[in-house]
């Protein structure tokens with residue numbers, strides 16, 4: 001499935017209000033370049049550095065954005081954004097400050113939909129879930145080696161499953177006879193143990209989310225890097241973060257509050273920005289999306305050029 005960028009107008013409106021000119025904007029989660037493409041159009045003065053830890057995302061970008069790459073408006077780097085502190089200690093970006101950062105967290109539609117990536121309970125594939133294919137640790141390692149307590153804690157803490165005990169017990173029992181190697185095996189076991197409690201909500205949803213968060217260390221990586229990114233902004237620059245579940249959103253909210261309390265800058269949108277009804281209808285991924293924005297220094301709201309601001313909806 002094609003990836004539809006979430007909260008696109010709202011993101012572009014925020015970036016259009018960045019008062020600094022002719023700077024580098026970093027799209028920390030390039031994905032299929034949906035946001036990057038529109039930022040390149042809306043901010044003719046910005047160059048974009050696109051990061052992604054997934055080899056397939058970078059390969060896609062190299063093909064689809066060949067013109068922007070050759071004109072020098074776009075640079076692509078395969079790396080984890082949590083290593084941004086290392087990037088700014090390298091010669092090219094040493095002590096550099098940036099016009100802004102975007103983190104559109106989680107997985108892209110192609111990652112979710114392609115069975116071979118092992119994120120999906122609808123498309124059978126290896127029990128993998130690594131965003132970065134060079135990493136060795138995968139979901140299969142967790143399911144086949146973690147003890148009962150470890151699995152229960154993981155499903156409770158990251159999946160917010162209140163009583164994962166039956167599923168965990170069945171995994172431990174099944175392991176006596178075989179190892180798990182596919183998403184289909186695991187989702188069938190969960191479906192059998194839990195049954196369908198809510199229409200349209202696959203019983204494996206929260207278990208798979210917990211595994212994905214652990215495999216990719218998603219929360220820890222975001223938590224680690226937000227202060228570095230905020231401190232690498234030029235005065236007036238903005239840090240935009242889109243999250244898709246409550247644990248991640250809470251983490252970003254707390255981090256931005258702490259940055260504001262330290263005197264570094266201000267939270268731009270006091271209430272979180274969410275998709276409107278129309279967007280939610282067109283793109284189901286946007287239903288849970290939440291955008292939070294932090295500005296370094298005092299907020300100036302003079303838009304870049306004559307950008308016609310969309311109507312970001314606040315809730």
Ligand SMILES: C[S@@+](CC[C@H](N)C(=O)[O-])C[C@H]1O[C@@H](n2cnc3c(N)ncnc32)[C@H](O)[C@@H]1O
Nearest residue numbers: 005029031032033034035052053054080081104
């Ligand atoms: C939701 S998608 C981004 C989609 C993109 N905004 C677009 O419109 O096409 C998230 C992307 O970020 C990447 N990603 C997630 N966490 C990352 C991390 N810690 N470092 C680098 N890339 C990451 C994933 O591999 C995925 O391609």
